[in-house]
Amino acid sequence: MKTELKAKFLQYILDKKQPEEGFTLIELMLVILVMxxxxxxxxxxLVSQAKKAQQAEGKQVVGGMNRAQQLYFFENGAFAPHINNLAISIPEQTNIYQYQVNNTVSDAVGNNGxxxxxxxxxxxxxxxxxxNSDNDSIAFASFCESETAGIVTTSLPPATTGTGVNFAPTCPSNYESLMK
Structure with missing residues (x-):
């Protein structure tokens, strides 16, 4: 009897089907849809954050150019005519920005990114x-961002308003001030 029982048990194990393993097509499609x-x-x-990171380069470099121009003016009595004259190492061009100095206006300079x-x-x-009224020289700065995105090929002169002691930097049209 034991042999007969062993044979039936072996037959049962061999006949028993293994359960199907894996995922169905529907399950895979649902996972792909959710992903x-x-x-x-x-x-x-993610794309928006990448753009902000690229624009941070332009902000940092132009801000540095403004500060370097103020220092250059107090040391030399005039604004630097070229980016290479500034005491900072800024490339004239990167993959995403081109930097230029525009000093076509007397007693003012435009630093372009x-x-x-x-x-x-x-x-x-x-x-x-x-x-000023005490005959002291004071350098004021403004910092502006274009209202629209796009490739720019021409540098802007410094944006100014007023004359004499009311002479001040400002933002040109289509630019907004970042100085709060």
């Missing part, structure tokens, strides 16, 4: 020299 939806939600935010990519904004820093 696609999550990617569609996250991707615009011109976007080289169509989805980035450009920056303009203006520094002006004002002689």
């Amino acid at each position: 696609s939806i999550l990617t569609a939600i996250a991707l615009p935010s 011109m976007a080289r990519l169509r989805d980035l904004k450009s920056y303009l820093g203006s520094v002006v020299n004002v002689i």
Whole structure:
């Protein structure tokens, strides 16, 4: 009897089907759908953050150019005519911005960060020299961001307003002040 029982037990084990393993096609499609939806939600935010990081370069460099121009003016009595004259190491061009000095206005200079990519904004820093009522020379600066993104190929002169002791830097049209 024991042999007969062993044989039936072995037959039972051999006949027993193994359960199917793995995922069904529907389950895989649902996972792919959920992942696609999550990617569609996250991707615009990621692209936006990358653009902000690239624009941070332009802001930092133009702000540095403004400060360097103020220092250059107090040391030399005039604004630096070229970016290479400033006491900072700033490249004239990177992959995303081109930097130029525009000193076509007397007693003022424009420091330009011109976007080289169509989805980035450009920056303009203006520094002006004002002689106050005590005949002291004071340098004032403004910092502006273009209202729209786009490639810019022409540097802007410094944006100014007023004359004499009321001479002051400002932002040109289509630019907004970042100085709060």
